[in-house]
Amino acid sequence: MRIQYLFNSSGEWIAFKIGPYVFDTNGDWIGWTPWNDDYVVTPEGEYLGTIWAGNRLFYFYDHEYRGYPGYPVYPDYPGYPGYPGDGGYFPLPSGATDVNISKYF
Numbered sequence: 001m002r003i004q005y006l007f008n009s010s011g012e013w014i015a016f017k018i019g020p021y022v023f024d025t026n027g028d029w030i031g032w033t034p035w036n037d038d039y040v041v042t043p044e045g046e047y048l049g050t051i052w053a054g055n056r057l058f059y060f061y062d063h064e065y066r067g068y069p070g071y072p073v074y075p076d077y078p079g080y081p082g083y084p085g086d087g088g089y090f091p092l093p094s095g096a097t098d099v100n101i102s103k104y105f
Contacts, residue, residue, distance in 0.1 A: 006057040008098040015057055018086075021075040022048070022057075024101055026084065034069035040059030045069050051101040055087060058096040 004017040015022055015030065022031040022040050029050040031040045038051035045068050049059045092098070 003081045004051075005081070005087070007055055007085040007090070009056065009058070009090050009092045010098075011087040011089055012080075013084055013087065014099065016078075016081050017051070018078050018081075019075075020072065021078070021079055027080060029075055030101060031068075032072050032075075034072065035066065038075065039063075039066065041069055043071070045071075052093060052096070053090065054077050056090055057099045058092065058100045060093075060096050062095050074090060 001018050005013060005014040006017060006022070008014050013025060015024055017033070020036065021029060022033070022034045024030050029040050029043060033040055040048045040051060040057065042048050047063050047065075049057045050063065052058050
């Protein structure tokens with residue numbers, strides 16, 4: 001499967017996505033995309049963030065609550081995906097902040 005690297009607004013690599021699953025840089029499962037779009041929730045179903053512009057993971061304060069997504073099948077360990085380098089600066093959209101992954105895990 002294709003690896004999608006995710007960065008914060010400073011360009012720091014913070015996560016990656018394989019299929020519907022999102023992992024931190026250590027390969028720990030931190031979320032998934034239950035609705036097959038850019039809306040990411042934690043394994044417990046809490047909003048984690050939104051994938052923005054294809055490679056950014058931002059937390060939007062006014063995110064839509066979509067209800068409980070259920071619990072997915074636990075993913076296999078993805079292994080280390082390789083270091084993607086710096087993503088470059090990207091300005092935060094209005095109403096967004098960088099995702100604080102350590103807040104959840």
